[in-house]
Structures are given as structure tokens and as C-alpha cells.
Amino acid sequence: MKPFPEVKSNTPLMRLRLPRTLRSRYTWRLIAVIVIVSCYVFSLPPFPRPLPNYSGPYPVGAVDIETPLASPRIIDTARFKETKEHAFEVDTVLFTLYYPAIHHATHRQAKHDWIPKPISVTAEGYAKFAHIDNFIMNKVMTGVLKALVGHIQIPAQVDVPLADLVSAVTAIPETRDNMKEIEKVIQIGKGGHPVIVFSHGMASSRTDYTHYAGELASRGYVVALLEHRDGSCPGSVIMESGKPDHIKLTFNVPEVETSSGKELTVDEFKRAQLDFREAEIEETVRVLKLINEGQGKEVFKSNMRDEGVDFVNWKGRLNTDDMIVAGHSYGATGAMQALRGGPSAERPFKGAIILDPGKQSGQLNDDIRVPVLVIHSNSWSSKYSLFYGRAHFDTVRDIVENNVLRGMPSWFATSLGTSHPSVTDAPLLEPLLLSWxxxxxxxxxxxxxxxxxxxxxxxxxxxxxxxxxxLKEKPEFPQYDEGKGFGVWKPAQGENEKTMGAWFDWRRYWQVHVSPN
Incomplete structure (x- = not known):
């Protein structure tokens, strides 16, 4: 089954040269927003194209969940200088579940917006990241975002029933080509749908990775996309029962202080952020376990987003004993931290998918005892970055190699031709601008x-x-090899289209640095 439509290469003939500080400091969506504003101001062709539908055998459902903690957790005693309130206190946890849904379901709510409403929250957060936040620029940014991307919706159907194994199998025509797909669906369904908890990167939110999550959901997996309130998200609306909605915008080191009024160092701030993310990951696991244990009705009642009416029927249908943690950029660093000392009841992760682990998000945890898949984008591997006194690439490679030596099958590879945002929605919405x-x-x-x-x-x-x-390939590239880059390298194993199917040439898109083979 082909995951995406056939399209011709759209490699740009020229690239827009943004300042290096901008390209390294801010993420794809913020860059896209700045370019969008430029297009709007100078009357250039505007941004959006719709997000494509998903391609797996299942339809995809989506549910927003925001539930309170039994009691608030103060992760770090740092406080905001202006209000003296705790900066790293977890009151609620917010995430969106993407999951395989039944066929021909009638959704009870409108599809989710790619930029959640009110758009002004995200717009002000972007303006703050770009250091242009003031009354006028916030209004301008809000107006531009509303006009150009306010109508974009995520294709998943909201609050529809979770799929069962029988409906998925019967929906796949029993042809010779589809037998492997049917076998795969049956295997995945054993023991409940596998669950992935995903952590987003800096200047991102839970809606930046919807297509990656939706594609996995259309193949039988349940993906929880977290929204972190640790200062890395542009802006998030916190909803609590009996309290007015509270907006938490992005914040950084200069805005906080220790409980005694002293300045925080950058490392102290990042440590607090990562600890905060770990707590949110644990709370997400807790909620998912409640649903699977038969408390879906109670979770729905406590959900401030008023979604999840079918949770009452999810009992025993998720594999919450062996979850997978995943993340991108800062979220990859957070996902690696969540593996410390594990697996455990609070973090029952049997594996991890690590995408572009952060270069400026603190030390990378090497206390890993489960299989991991680490994927670098081409831009992440090709650019030399000094990381705590040595090359970032070498640090990542050594962590994966040491995990293999501990008996945990693990992989580290570079996805050739890609850039840091390639796993996000942004390139799908505007391919040319993001390529430039x-x-x-x-x-x-x-x-x-x-x-x-x-x-x-x-x-x-x-x-x-x-x-x-x-995963069958040998590690033929101890270092990233620019000379055997995108579209060049193919291992001499004799496979062809007859033996490998439609994607026999996929190897030209990869370099494998570490594997257990």
C-alpha cells in the first residue's frame, strides 16, 4: 500500500537565504509564519494547501483531551518574576489522540483546526518568539494567520468510535498484494492497539505533527500528541473546571527566577523544562491507562475539551503495558529522558522513536534499556554542531552504539534530502516555501x-x-557521507522491483550509521 500519492520532484532551483541565526533558532512553523507575513505584505502568492488524507486501511479519529491532575505537581520552584507564580506547575495535561476509527462513522463534532482557536494565542506566541510582540504586531500577526491558515482543518474525524480488528480486515480487499497488509493488521491488533506518546519540539505544539501521527493511526496505532506548557509552545489555553480559561504563552530564562529571587542559568531552565515534560508524559500515560482500565466514562466527564464520548467502549483495547515514546527535536531530548531507569509503571515504554534529538536542549540521556530508533534529517547530520565539547553526531552515535552493546537492538540513520521540519505538517502545507x-x-x-x-x-x-x-541494513556509514548523499547510494544486495515491490529504491534515501546487524 502506497502511503502517499505519486508526485514529481519539486526540488527548487534556488533557495531563499534566511539569516543563519533565524534558521537555527526558530522552527519550521515560525519560519513559515514569517514568510507568510512577507507574502501577505508584498502581495505574493499565499500559503496554504489542504492537508492530505491518510492512506492506511483504517480511517482516522481524533480526540482532544485535557484532564486535571489529582493534585497539582510543582516540578521546579522557579517562579515568574512579574507574578511570582510557579512557572513549572502542572495542573492539567493536554494531548490529542489520533487513533484507528471504524469505517463510515458519523462524527459528532467539527474537525479540529490546524491552528486552534483563538488564533490570537498562537499569533502572540510567535510574535514573542520573534521578539516583535507588541499590541500592533500581535494584531497584525493574528489577522494574517486568520486570513491565510485559519480555515485549514486536520483531516481526522473528531470523536468517532475506535476501530475493531474485524472491521479493518474486512475493509481490505483480499488480493495477493494485500495479504501482507491483512496479516499486519491482525498482528498489530493482538493485545490491543499499540500506543505511542509523542513530544513536540521548541516553538511547536500538538498540531505540528498531525499527519505523521495520522498516518500511523491509519495503520492501527494510537498516537498521543502532547502539548507542553513548559515555555516551548507558542501559546496554550489551560482549561480547568470552575476556573476561567488561562492562557500560557511561551517564556524563557529572563522571565523567571528562583524561589529566592536569583537568576536561573540556561542549563537550570532547560532541566526544569525537561522535568516538566517528563511529568506531562507520565500524566498522559496515567490517563490512557484509566481509559483502558474501563474508566473511560470518568475521563470523558473530566475532559474540559468535551470529547471522548466513546471512551466507555475502549476498555481493554489499548496496549498500555508496553507503550512507545517518541519525539522530535526538543521533544526527542524529552523522550530520551523519559527512558531513564525504565521501563516503569509511570513510563512503561518498551521502545522509542527519536527524531533529530536536540542540539540546544540539554544533555542527552544515555541511561536507555530498550530498543531505540534514532533518525536524523539530512540537515541535522550534515551540519557540524559542537555539543558539550564534542560533535553532536558522535554523541548520538555513541549513545545508540552503547545501547546495542547492552543487548538492546537499536538503529541510527540519516534520512537523506530531508530537513529538520520534514516530519512535520508544514512542508505539506507549503512545499516550495519550506524547501526554500x-x-x-x-x-x-x-x-x-x-x-x-x-x-x-x-x-x-x-x-x-x-x-x-x-532495519535489516548493515551500518555502512560510521559518519555521515556527503559524497554518497541524496539519491546516490544503493547497497549492492541485488533487490529489484520484482522482489521488493513498488519501493525497491527506497535505500537511496538513507544512510545507516548504527544497527545491530
């Missing part, structure tokens, strides 16, 4: 297809122990 600004050379559909394809192979390995596709 980030330097990606691969077609956007092709790039995201590769991320989904390899992630699915890793998830399959965790379920069955079978290594397939990229």
Missing part, C-alpha cells in the same frame, strides 16, 4: 513517507521481533 527556507531537496510527500515507513518497520519489530526494510 530549510534547504530540503526531497519531495515533501516522499520525505514524510520515508519517516512513516521506517517508523512502522520499527514498531513492527517491537511487536514481532522481525527486522525488515531499513
Amino acid at each position: 527556507t530549510t534547504g530540503a531537496r526531497i519531495n515533501v510527500y516522499e520525505g514524510l513517507r520515508e519517516y512513516v515507513h521506517v517508523s512502522e518497520d520499527f514498531l513492527w519489530f517491537l511487536s514481532t521481533g522481525e527486522e525488515r526494510g531499513l
Whole structure:
């Protein structure tokens, strides 16, 4: 089954040269917003194209969940200088579940907006990231976002019933080509739908990775996309019962202080952020376990987003004993931290998908005792970055190699032709602008297809122990090799289209640095 439509390469003939500080400091969505504003001001062709539908055998459902903690958790005693309130206190946890849904379901609510309302919250957050936040610029940014992307919706149907195994199998025509797909669906369904908890990057939110999550959901997986309130999200509306909605915008080191009024160091601030993320991950696991244990009705009643009416029927249908943690950029660093000392009851992760682990988000945890898949985008591997006194690439490679030596099958590979935002929604919405600004050379559909394809192979390995596709390759590239880059390298194993199917040439998109083979 082809995950994405066939499209011709749209490699740009020229690239927009943004200042290096802008390209390194801010993320794809913020860059896209700045370019959008420029297009609006100078009457250039505007931004959006709709997000494509998902391609797996299941339809995709989505539910927003915001539930309170039994009691607030103060993760760090740092406080805001202006209000003296705790900066790192978890009162509620917010995430969106993407899951395989039944066929021909009638959704009870409108589809989710790509930028949640009110748009002004996200707009002000972007303006703050860009250091242009003031009354006028906030209004301008809000107006532009509303006009250009306010209508974009996420394709998943909201609050529809969770799929069962029978409906998925019967929906796939029993042809020779589809037998493997049917076998895969049956295998995935054993023991409940596998669950992935995903952590977003800096200047991002839970709606930045909806297509990656939706593609996995259309293949039988349940993906919880977290929204972090640790200062990394542009802006988030916190909803609590009996209290007015509270907006928490992005914040940084200069805005906080210790409980005794002293300045925080950058490292102290990042440590607090990562600890905060870990707590939110644990609370997400707690809620998912409640649903699976038969308390879906109670979770629905406590959900301030008024979604999840079918949770009452989810009892025993999720595999919450062996979850997977995943993340991108800062979220990848957070996902690695969530593996410390695990697996545990609070963090029952049997594996991890790590996408572009952060270069400026603090030390990377090497206390890992489960299989991991680490994927670098081309831009992440090709650019040398000094990381705590040594090359970032070497640090990541050593962590994965040491995990293999501990007996945990693990992989580290570079996705050729991609850039840091290639796994996000932004390139799908505006391929040309994102290619110009980030330097990606691969077609956007092709790039995201590769991320989904390899992630699915890793998830399959965790379920069955079978290594397939990229996971069967030997580590032929101890270092990233610019000379054997995008579209060049193919291992001499003799496979062709007859033996490998439609994607026999996928190897030209990868370099494998570490594997257990």
C-alpha cells in the first residue's frame, strides 16, 4: 500500500537565504509564519494547501483531551518574576489522540483546526518568539494567520468510535498484494492497539505533527500528541473546571527566577523544562491507562475539551503495558529522558522513536534499556554542531552504539534530502516555501513517507521481533557521507522491483550509521 500519492520532484532551483541565526533558532512553523507575513505584505502568492488524507486501511479519529491532575505537581520552584507564580506547575495535561476509527462513522463534532482557536494565542506566541510582540504586531500577526491558515482543518474525524480488528480486515480487499497488509493488521491488533506518546519540539505544539501521527493511526496505532506548557509552545489555553480559561504563552530564562529571587542559568531552565515534560508524559500515560482500565466514562466527564464520548467502549483495547515514546527535536531530548531507569509503571515504554534529538536542549540521556530508533534529517547530520565539547553526531552515535552493546537492538540513520521540519505538517502545507527556507531537496510527500515507513518497520519489530526494510541494513556509514548523499547510494544486495515491490529504491534515501546487524 502506497502511503502517499505519486508526485514529481519539486526540488527548487534556488533557495531563499534566511539569516543563519533565524534558521537555527526558530522552527519550521515560525519560519513559515514569517514568510507568510512577507507574502501577505508584498502581495505574493499565499500559503496554504489542504492537508492530505491518510492512506492506511483504517480511517482516522481524533480526540482532544485535557484532564486535571489529582493534585497539582510543582516540578521546579522557579517562579515568574512579574507574578511570582510557579512557572513549572502542572495542573492539567493536554494531548490529542489520533487513533484507528471504524469505517463510515458519523462524527459528532467539527474537525479540529490546524491552528486552534483563538488564533490570537498562537499569533502572540510567535510574535514573542520573534521578539516583535507588541499590541500592533500581535494584531497584525493574528489577522494574517486568520486570513491565510485559519480555515485549514486536520483531516481526522473528531470523536468517532475506535476501530475493531474485524472491521479493518474486512475493509481490505483480499488480493495477493494485500495479504501482507491483512496479516499486519491482525498482528498489530493482538493485545490491543499499540500506543505511542509523542513530544513536540521548541516553538511547536500538538498540531505540528498531525499527519505523521495520522498516518500511523491509519495503520492501527494510537498516537498521543502532547502539548507542553513548559515555555516551548507558542501559546496554550489551560482549561480547568470552575476556573476561567488561562492562557500560557511561551517564556524563557529572563522571565523567571528562583524561589529566592536569583537568576536561573540556561542549563537550570532547560532541566526544569525537561522535568516538566517528563511529568506531562507520565500524566498522559496515567490517563490512557484509566481509559483502558474501563474508566473511560470518568475521563470523558473530566475532559474540559468535551470529547471522548466513546471512551466507555475502549476498555481493554489499548496496549498500555508496553507503550512507545517518541519525539522530535526538543521533544526527542524529552523522550530520551523519559527512558531513564525504565521501563516503569509511570513510563512503561518498551521502545522509542527519536527524531533529530536536540542540539540546544540539554544533555542527552544515555541511561536507555530498550530498543531505540534514532533518525536524523539530512540537515541535522550534515551540519557540524559542537555539543558539550564534542560533535553532536558522535554523541548520538555513541549513545545508540552503547545501547546495542547492552543487548538492546537499536538503529541510527540519516534520512537523506530531508530537513529538520520534514516530519512535520508544514512542508505539506507549503512545499516550495519550506524547501526554500530549510534547504530540503526531497519531495515533501516522499520525505514524510520515508519517516512513516521506517517508523512502522520499527514498531513492527517491537511487536514481532522481525527486522525488515531499513532495519535489516548493515551500518555502512560510521559518519555521515556527503559524497554518497541524496539519491546516490544503493547497497549492492541485488533487490529489484520484482522482489521488493513498488519501493525497491527506497535505500537511496538513507544512510545507516548504527544497527545491530
